Amino acid sequence: MFNFKQPFNFASAMSKTELTEKQLAIMETAEKLIADNGYDGTSIRDIAHAADVNVAMISYYFGSKEKLLQAIFERRTEYWRTNLESLIEDKSVGSFEKIYKLIDNYVEKIFNQTCFHRIMAQQQMTNEDSPIKDLILETKKGNQELIKRLIQSGQKKGDFKKNVDTALMMTTMMGTINQLLTTQHHYKVLNNLQDLSEEEFQKQIKKKLSTHLKAIFKAILQNEE
Amino acid sequence: MFNFKQPFNFASAMSKTELTEKQLAIMETAEKLIADNGYDGTSIRDIAHAADVNVAMISYYFGSKEKLLQAIFERRTEYWRTNLESLIEDKSVGSFEKIYKLIDNYVEKIFNQTCFHRIMAQQQMTNEDSPIKDLILETKKGNQELIKRLIQSGQKKGDFKKNVDTALMMTTMMGTINQLLTTQHHYKVLNNLQDLSEEEFQKQIKKKLSTHLKAIFKAILQNEE
DNA sequence: TAAAATTAAACAAACGTTTAATTGAGATTG
DNA sequence: CAATCTCAATTAAACGTTTGTTTAATTTTA
The missing domain is CATH 1.10.357 (Tetracycline Repressor; domain 2)
Structure with a gap:
């Protein structure tokens, strides 16, 4: 049989949902790394590895690297x-x-x-x-x-x-x-x-x-x- | 006949030579770009294009991207x-x-x-x-x-x-x-x-x-x- | 059993750097 | 004086990595 199941896209579904523990962990790890090495000096793989999650999870949760940074800013400037x-x-x-x-x-x-x-x-x-x-x-x-x-x-x-x-x-x-x-x-x-x-x-x-x-x-x- | 000609390596030959016009142009272009977009946010190709020189010239003259930055610092802190x-x-x-x-x-x-x-x-x-x-x-x-x-x-x-x-x-x-x-x-x-x-x-x-x-x-x- | 979470693998593009071939100007030669 | 040679300057192309992101398959959760 064919499988018509659509992949779930968290990033586009998330409007103002609460942040899960995992998302917070990613954001805080990213904060530390970017503070130390700069935005362009920090790769998504660096963040994923330090936060102990799969690389794809970051796109899955936040949509992109830049949107991750935006999420960090929104959290902190609130x-x-x-x-x-x-x-x-x-x-x-x-x-x-x-x-x-x-x-x-x-x-x-x-x-x-x-x-x-x-x-x-x-x-x-x-x-x-x-x-x-x-x-x-x-x-x-x-x-x-x-x-x-x-x-x-x-x-x-x-x-x-x-x-x-x-x-x-x-x-x-x-x-x-x-x-x-x-x-x-x-x-x-x-x-x-x-x-x-x-x-x-x-x-x-x-x-x-x-x-x-x-x-x-x-x-x-x-x-x- | 075989050609035993060794390629000339400017970067390793340069100890305290005067800077040529072209080198200065590269350094000043790099300064502007790096100031605007950061070190990791500026590629060698960006610099080469803006300074209107071939990409290879930067390695040729300075050895590497980081050594280019070092040359800029040495010039300015003198x-x-x-x-x-x-x-x-x-x-x-x-x-x-x-x-x-x-x-x-x-x-x-x-x-x-x-x-x-x-x-x-x-x-x-x-x-x-x-x-x-x-x-x-x-x-x-x-x-x-x-x-x-x-x-x-x-x-x-x-x-x-x-x-x-x-x-x-x-x-x-x-x-x-x-x-x-x-x-x-x-x-x-x-x-x-x-x-x-x-x-x-x-x-x-x-x-x-x-x-x-x-x-x-x-x-x-x-x-x- | 259906939806969400997680994964390894693949993607094309961009990265810094190196290669090997060609050009160009000045010195050397006949 | 023209021809030749020499070597630095310059080039386009290729190198192997790393980049951010996506895919498609699998596992987990409820």
């Missing part, structure tokens, strides 16, 4: 804004306190997802347009809009200087964090911290970075009249 | 330190003036070689050891040592604070510059500057960036006793 919104509205928190909390929030979030943010830094560098770059730009636009409002409210209260270049300020924050993220090893070597355990080093660097950024933001924002 | 040395020794220049000159120097150099520095930023991100990463680390080590001396001399004169984290300070400088370099387009969009000519934009951004960094460094370094 919960960015939410708690920023509430911070801005909170009337019981002072202007500088808000900024400080913002910094802690960024540092904490980024250092809790180092692999993903290293990938984001990579992707920002490429010069081709892509859905992912659009996603990054939209996220950034939203964030910067929120922060602009935060600063404007501080200016109205007389706490902050006028004429603050928000974009340049955010560039310094993201730039400093990214630079530290991508050159952690250099930082370790240059400061003779190789003996520290990875965990201890992360803890120290997060604290130092936070303090450092707060001092910078204070200097940029503080009204000295 | 003249980094020289004029920093003299700046530090100069007794007629004040502590802050020296720092400001240092900043201008970095901004100017990096923005005059944007493609190369975008490649450098890419390479710093990868997690594999390579001769190129070693070269970057050595250059950084040397620079940081010089800057440490610059700061220590300012501290002795009582101009600068004690307990300055030089590495973190440099991280902020390089991070801010790199971030701006890699997200110039985002910066343009986020600040509605799309109408400016590229040249005018570069000029403006260099000036703004310089001022911005000087303000930050002043805040970090200034002794307030």
